[in-house]
Amino acid sequence: MLREDTCQMSRTEMKLKIILCLALILSGWPDAARAQTIVSKDLPEAGQDFDSSLNAALPGVKLNDLSRIVYGTESRRLSATQWNQIAVAAARELSLRTTNGLAITGETVDVLLYKLMANDTPSEAVLRRLCWSNNEKVTLLRDLSNNQLINDPGVIEPLINMLEYPGEKTSIRSEAAQVLCQLTRHPYSELSQYTSGAKRSQFVKWWRDWWAKNKNRHPVFDDDVKKTIIARISALQKQLCLGVRGYGELGRLHPTWVNIEYMEPSIVADIEVDTAVFSEVFSRTTPDNSRRPAHRDQDEIFLRIKAQFQTPSLPSDRTDGSRTSRIWWKDKVEQVYREELPGTDIGITVEAASRDGVFTRRVRECLKEPSESIKAEIERLMQQLKTEKDSGGATSLLVQVGEYSSVIAALTNRDLTIQRNAVIALANFNHNAADGTSIKSAVPPLIQLLKNSDAYTRYLAAWALGHVHQEDETTVAALIVALDDEDVQTSTTAMTSLGEFKPQQKVIVPALIKKLSDTNSAVRLHAIQTLGDNWGFDDNTSASVVSAMIRLVNDSNADVRLSSITVLGRIMKNVKGHDSPQEAIRALPLRDFKSQENIVVIATIRSLSDTNTAIRAAAAYSLGDMGPFDKAENAKIVEALIKALSDKNADVRSRAATALEKFGAEAKEALPVLSRMTNQPGIASDAVPRIKGAVYKLKLDEILRQKFPRLDEDAAPEQKTDTTHWTLETNTVPGIKSPPLLMKRATFRMKAMGLHPIRPADVDFVAFKAPASGKIWIGWEMDFYVETDSTIIGGMLNPWGSVQWHEDLAEPLQRDLDGAIEQFEQRVNESKIKGESRQKTDLRNATTSGFFYMQGTGQEVMPKFLEVQVSGEKMQLSLENPETGGTAIFWIDIKTRKVSAPAKKL
Secondary structure (H helix, E strand, O other): OOOOOOOOOOHHHHHHHHHHHHHHHHHOOOOHHHHHHHHOOOOOOOOOOHHHHHHHHOOOOOHHHHHHHHOOHHHHHOOHHHHHHHHHHHHHOOOOEOOOOOEOOHHHHHOHHHOOHHHOOHHHHHHHHHHHHHHHHHHHHHHHHHOOOOOOHHHHHHHHHHOOOOOOOOOHHHHHHHHHHHHHOOOHHHHHHHOOHHHHHHHHHHHHHHHHHHOOOOOOOOHHHHHHHHHHHHHHHHHHHHHOOOOHHHHHOOOOOOOOOOOOOOEEEEEEEEHHHHOOOOOEEOOOOOEEOOOHHHHOEEEEEEEEEOOOOOOOOOOOOOOOOOOOOOOOOEEEEEEEOOOOOEEEEEEEEEOOOHHHHHHHHHHHOOHHHHHHHHHHHHHHHOOOOOHHHHHHHHHHOOOOHHHHHHHHOOOHHHHHHHHHHHHOOOOOOOOOOOHHHHHHHHHHHOOOOOHHHHHHHHHHHHHHOOOHHHHHHHHHHHOOOOOHHHHHHHHHHHOOOHHHHHHHHHHHHHHOOOOOHHHHHHHHHHHHHHOOOOHHHHHHHHHHHHHHHHOOOHHHHHHHHHHHHHHHHHHOOOOOHHHHHHOOOOHHHHHHHHHHHHHHHHHOOOOOHHHHHHHHHHHHHHOOOOHHHHHHHHHHHHHHOOOOOHHHHHHHHHHHHOOHHHHHHHHHHHHHHOOOOOOOOOHHHHHHHHHHHHHHHHHHHHHHHHHOOOOEEEEOOOOOOOEEEEEOOOOOOOOOEEEEEEEEEEEOOOOOOOOOEEEEEEEEEOOOOOOEEEEEOOOEEEEOOOOEEEEEEOOOOEEEEEEOOOOOOOOOHHHHHHHHHHHHHOOOOOOOEEEEEEOHHHOOHHHHEOOOOOOEOOOEEEEEEEEOOEEEEEEEOOOOOOEEEEEEEOOOOOEEEEEEEO
16 A cells, blocks of 8 residues: 655655666566556655644544554554554654663663652653653554554664664564564564574664665565565466466466465565476477377476565574475576566566476576567467367466456357357456456356256356356356256256355255255255255254255155265254364254254164165264254164164164264263174274263263362362361271271361362361371361371372372361361361462373373373372372272372382382
């Protein structure tokens, strides 16, 4: 985009522009108008200060409110010129010195900004305000560049100055570098390594040298530069497509479609044709114009057109990722053409390689031809298009280079062959026409061809309309009429083309539903497939589709039955709103579609008994595709799938096993049958462990619900309720070596205060006195306890491969259990007990991770405590995986609570 407020140019700038434009005209550069647009980008004059510019554009809006506007729809309130004025005004106020000459230092940034403002000296206050101002304005420039609201070069030099911003506790340098890279299209990911540390001075010097070279050019990489690059590369591609014949690989060039991509530090556009990558070498034309088969060893070619910055880039840490599978051309590639886009830092080059050198020479010679030769070649092709024998190649090449007008005109040619060749060529169009013709203008004659007396022509027109994909309402209306064509190929092709017009679903779907009743099975089949492949229906549409399709489950044609079962399963999956069957357990209710649910399930279950093997397999797959959604229906599905496990066909059995796997714990009744089938060829071996894993997960979830408050690091007793009282019982204490001892138990109301807060829960607390040492434990009931020289600690096991440790909550040196309980209750009521659980011991690295899982399921398992022994400062902890029966011994340092030696598996 160009600035609307063009500034007064200096005489030097005016001379530069005149010289550049004269040079372009004299050199015959093909887009002098575009070049004039590029070199006329003016540097801004000094203007209003930032506050005045902001108030003029957005009255009453403060700097702090701008981010919301920039990232919202309100950004459209301002024109590009107004946003540029705000950006330039903000950039001009970026400074490393205050107005009275005080310099910002590293100490200013790293120390002063983190001190209290109250004690600032006048000088410190001024420096602080300047730091704040710099940070706010660089952030604003970053936001504006992120949203492509800047294209004025007036912001560049102030941002380069910000690259020398001092201090370590600042993001100004990196954000300034990011904005510079976005505006100039130098990949920030490649240059970010230079924004700090020892390389920073190199980085700053590179930008200053770059600015010295480019400030009087067009330094901002905006739409003008992008369009110019695209126009030039397109012109070169067009010239090569027309001028270098006999090399079918050049069909890969699309002169009307050039992407701007930033694949390397300096490259902004890269078009490559390499037969080694395509693994395809086309036939060759001999000097006598005959064709011969191509031979890879001698006929491979390489062509590359690229636009890149001419200023050498800083070195990148990225390793070279060549896109070619084998670089046969490495020593043969030659640069056959080069040009510089005037007024920019962009150069365009063409490189070529061939084993015999012929292709390279022909490319070089072609690019030397004047632009008039291109026009002459297009005229020649237009003449060939009118000849039946030559029209196929002529129409294809004209469309390839974006010359659509004559090809569209050929759609009304009386010669049937010329008509068909034009249809085929236009269906394979690449992008926007180079000759200014809109591809939309092909729609009316193509629609007219749908009425042609020749069935094959009508078929081609229906096919082409889907590929051209223009004039949605008009095209869809014509294709719907074509659904009733007496030619089946035309009718079914019209269905396929309608699938390209998804926004017109409300019109298309009812028309396709009607074709589900067609007397021709091929039409019914195609209607089913088109409906299933192209739309994720809402509830009402799905209900109408299902009610029409459900009877096709009993169709006389096996292919129709097969497709209907498959699509019905897909519709069920889509209606429930989940991306994969495994997520179905969390699916939303079926809402209005509920009435169709039983019909689909019953019909699909019945299809498990179809005489056709493929249909039975598809039914099993569809039942799995539907996934679990309703307890009652799930039970019916699981029962039917269990019966299908006895099917005489292995594929049906395998699909049934896979489907049952998706029902998780609800398929547990299938485990006995599946367990006997695991060695059968083709049966999904994952079904048994995954169903077992799902069953265990339900059990584990209940265990975790009970243990969760004790597993939260910051959970604490909230209060002693009126109903809280201590009951006396005799019990064994895991980890305490003694006969059953007297233990008191009480229930307290708890709350979890950590990362996963939950509603208050009732949790048991226990209190006991170790007989041998007299040590007292008061606290949550643990999985096991460890008696050390000074105290008792409790261990809480979890399924994530660690032990959560808890300290006892009794007062130190307290010897009387009842007295300890009384003190504990008082502390609870005063809400002083917080964070008893502060340490964990990670056990995973001490043994194979599989110890804490169910084999083959990925399901975590809650380990079982077996025994703990203490020797000095070490404890020996024995655990068991209750699902696999595996046991392991872990050695843990009591003080550090870290594993001190690899575990021993028993």
